[in-house]
Amino acid sequence: MSPRHPGTDDDxxxxxxxxxxxxxxxxxxxxxxxSSRAHRANQTLINLLLAIGASLVIVIVLVLVVVRPAPExxxxxxxxxGTAQQAQSSVDxxxxxxxxxxxxxxxxxxxxxxxxxxxxxxxxxxxSPGSRYIGLTQxxxxxxxxxxxxxxxxxxxxxxxxxxxDWRVYDHRDAPANSGDDANVDYALVTTSGxxxxxxxxxxxxxxxxxxxxxxxxxxLT
Numbered sequence: 756m757s758p759r760h761p762g763t764d765d766d767x768x769x770x771x772x773x774x775x776x777x778x779x780x781x782x783x784x785x786x787x788x789x790s791s792r793a794h795r796a797n798q799t800l801i802n803l804l805l806a807i808g809a810s811l812v813i814v815i816v817l818v819l820v821v822v823r824p825a826p827e828x829x830x831x832x833x834x835x836x837g838t839a840q841q842a843q844s845s846v847d848x849x850x851x852x853x854x855x856x857x858x859x860x861x862x863x864x865x866x867x868x869x870x871x872x873x874x875x876x877x878x879x880x881x882x883s884p885g886s887r888y889i890g891l892t893q894x895x896x897x898x899x900x901x902x903x904x905x906x907x908x909x910x911x912x913x914x915x916x917x918x919x920x921d922w923r924v925y926d927h928r929d930a931p932a933n934s935g936d937d938a939n940v941d942y943a944l945v946t947t948s949g950x951x952x953x954x955x956x957x958x959x960x961x962x963x964x965x966x967x968x969x970x971x972x973x974x975x976l977t
Contacts, residue, residue, distance in 0.1 A: 831862050832860045832861065832862065833860075833861045833862060833863055833864045833880075834861075834864075835852055835861035835863075835864035835879045836852045836854070838852075838864040838865075839851075839852035839864065839877070840852075842866040842877070845866060845868065846866070846875065846877070846895060847895075847950065848893075848895055848948075848949045848950050848951040849949070849951075849975075849976060850866075850877050850893065851877065851879070851891060851893045851951070851953055851972050851975065851976065852864075852879065852975070853891075853968060853971030853972045853974075853975050854971060854975070855881070855967065855968065855971055856884075856967065857884075858883070858884030859881060859882065859883055859884065859967075860881075860882055861879050861880055861881055861882070862880045862882055863878065863879065863880040864878070864879045864880075865877075865878055866878075874894045874895065874896065874897045874898075874901045875894070875895045875896075876892055876893060876894045876895065876897075877892070877893040877895075878890070878891065878892050878893075879891040881968060883960060883964045883967075885961075885964070887957070887959040887960040887961065887964060888957050888958075888959060888960065889955055889956070889957045889960045889964065889965060889968055890954075890955070890956050890957060891953070891954075891955055891968065891972075892905055892953070892954045892956070893951050893952070893953050893954075894951065894952045894953075894954070895950060895951055896950050897951075897952040901952070902945060902952055902954070905940075905943070905945075905954040905956065906925050906940055906943045906945065906954065906956065907940045909925050909927050909940065909943075910925070911923040911924060911925050911945070912924055912925060912926045912927070913926070915944075917944070917966055917969035917970045917972075917973050918969060918970040918971065918972060918973015918974045918975075918977065919973045919974070919977040920946045920948060920969070920972070920973040920976070920977060921946060922944040922945060922946045922969055923944070923945045923946070924942075924943075924944055925940070925942065925943040925944070925945065925956075926941075926942050927940075927941055927942070928941040928942055928958075940956045940957070940958065941957070941958040942956070942957060942958070942960070942962075942965065943955060943956040943957075944956075944965055944969050946969075946972075946973075948976045948977070949976075953972060955968055955969060955972075
């Protein structure tokens with residue numbers, strides 16, 4: 756028999772200090788199984804921490820890039836003329852998208868086609884250089900009821916010509932019912948072109964600003 760190596764038993768198996776003897780085959784199997792379970796648990800924890808870290812990075816990027824608040828005083832501008840070009844194929848009449856002087860912009864532009872016998876319309880929200888609002892609504896094959904709804908059932912007060920088109924003027928800015936801040940239509944211009952009825956309406960814009968928009972529409976559609 757060869758001499759026993761220090762730290763081993765007579766059969767050459769390592770002596771475990773805690774046991775004072777070599778492990779039995781069952782103890783070896785149990786130790787290896789426990790080690791394997793500990794390794795898997797540790798790997799699972801590492802993977803979980805990596806996943807959480809990746810998720811936090813994505814959230815931070817979204818907060819910084821997507822949810823970043825708009826600067827104070829920023830305006831929401833819409834390319835209403837580009838939108839009109841894209842929507843033009845959906846209607847027969849030319850969409851009113853007037854070219855306006857520098858300083859004007861739109862904050863909305865949409866084509867509404869509700870169906871069910873309701874009047875389809877094109878709407879643009881125009882804002883003047885003085886931050887005053889004029890709503891442009893173009894109804895297709897609209898009837899008198901639709902027009903009345905657009906002008907709060909008010910009556911025209913006179914007619915004027917802008918850009919080669921005759922416009923009915925609805926000027927009720929001095930009427931007591933329209934003197935409050937919640938009035939919808941204090942002043943409106945209405946005209947027809949082809950199968951379209953065009954309404955310009957607002958409560959804060961000046962006569963000159965309405966004339967600017969109406970003239971631009973007339974030049975575009977006539």
